[in-house]
Amino acid sequence: MGTRNNKKPVDVMLVKIRELCNGTFIGKDLLDPDIKDFVWKYNLDDQLLHRLIKTMKKRGKHKKQDLRDMDERIGNAKHPSGLLVRMLEGIEEHGKMPPAPGWLVQGGHAGSARREPADTKEPKKSSRSRSRSRER
Numbered sequence: 001m002g003t004r005n006n007k008k009p010v011d012v013m014l015v016k017i018r019e020l021c022n023g024t025f026i027g028k029d030l031l032d033p034d035i036k037d038f039v040w041k042y043n044l045d046d047q048l049l050h051r052l053i054k055t056m057k058k059r060g061k062h063k064k065q066d067l068r069d070m071d072e073r074i075g076n077a078k079h080p081s082g083l084l085v086r087m088l089e090g091i092e093e094h095g096k097m098p099p100a101p102g103w104l105v106q107g108g109h110a111g112s113a114r115r116e117p118a119d120t121k122e123p124k125k126s127s128r129s130r131s132r133s134r135e136r
Helices: 009-024 028-031 032-042 046-076 080-094
Strands: none
Touching: 009 028, 032 080, 046 080
């Protein structure tokens, strides 16, 4: 994963060795095709990848549906990583996917909702003219 983010291979190896020593290495969990596809699609950094794997391990039979729900919501997000962090926090705290943000469900369907500008009216034109001639 790290070499994809322009990191030197030796640096990536040192990080992985440190993870092995600390007991935090998540290598075998990357073999899960659902998580692997999700991570590659959104180019998640190592820290967020680790958190996603840790959270999905606890989800058991709900993992596939959670990944589908996250994919649907993140697809329309301006900042996918930030939204993913919020969803993972909700899952960790409450044991279920948190409700979608208001801007995402505004149109009634999470997949097609887009944020609309609050005021779409034309601005009023001033009745005064700004160009006045100066008399001296």
